[in-house]
Amino acid sequence: MTTVVELEIPAARLGFARTFDRVSTFEFQVGGMIGGSSPLVWTNGPDRETVEQALEADSSVEVIASIADDADESSADDGVTPGQNDRWLFRLEFGDGVKLLEQIVTETDGAILTARGANGRWMLKLLFDDRESVSACHELFEQYEYRAAVTRISGIDDLASAQTPLTETQYETICKAHELGYFDVPRGVTLKELAAELDVSHQALSERLRRSHAALVSAELSERTAPMEIDP
Known part of the structure; x- marks a missing residue:
């Protein structure tokens, strides 16, 4: 595609x-x-x-x-x-x-x-x-x-309706973290266990999650102040 x-x-x-x-x-x-x-x-x-x-x-x-x-x-x-x-x-x-x-x-x-x-x-x-x-x-x-x-x-095909600011890898990581209860209180899985599930290093996963959170927060703040644009 x-x-x-x-x-x-x-x-x-x-x-x-x-x-x-x-x-x-x-x-x-x-x-x-x-x-x-x-x-x-x-x-x-x-x-x-x-x-x-x-x-x-x-x-x-x-x-x-x-x-x-x-x-x-x-x-x-x-x-x-x-x-x-x-x-x-x-x-x-x-x-x-x-x-x-x-x-x-x-x-x-x-x-x-x-x-x-x-x-x-x-x-x-x-x-x-x-x-x-x-x-x-x-x-x-x-x-x-x-x-x-x-x-x-x-x-x-979905440029006009695409809303997620995440890359494909970030999106898959966030979905797996949510599925395994990483964001639950108390957590259903530790960062080390999640890293093993995704077959990545502890540090790589930590950095990926931080970038994902930053992208989501930035998109949310932008949404509240101005409409999202695809083209600069």
Whole structure:
């Protein structure tokens, strides 16, 4: 079944790490990564000059051209701080980390749907024909030490209705923990016993449960403040 995978990769592995260090509020969104030419990248931050200087000083990318911005010309009249809602478009050339990632995704019959970043991390949404392609891609990411953290896996048929923020492994772990009474008071199974049932180490299970809890709490808080969106 066609599968969409959402994952995060540290900027240190793909690019913009130095820009994030220099500009803490820096964010970006790539307008298409595969196609041969250098991609167009929307960026934002405190102001255009600060962002452009940071990009120029970042050895992981090359600024080919500064294209345009979508600043709201009426923002000053509306009392909005200048630069607060502005974005600036650059044509950038990425380094070997991004080029290898594109190659891996393409060779495993995948496609990059979106690529954006904030807080020192890239957030990617990838499309694959089947779960075997997903596994093959993930194995190559591990081989080349991309440190990719999968945040969500969805079937293309249920993208509109998918509500769980958990990955497939996290979902299965939570279900097994609930089934065996791990969340009961008193607990029906210890963490060590649950780890043995799932055939994982005590530490790996502890980290998996913490990530699952964090994802569920984050989704619940987001649900109470704004509607969930599939696309950024």
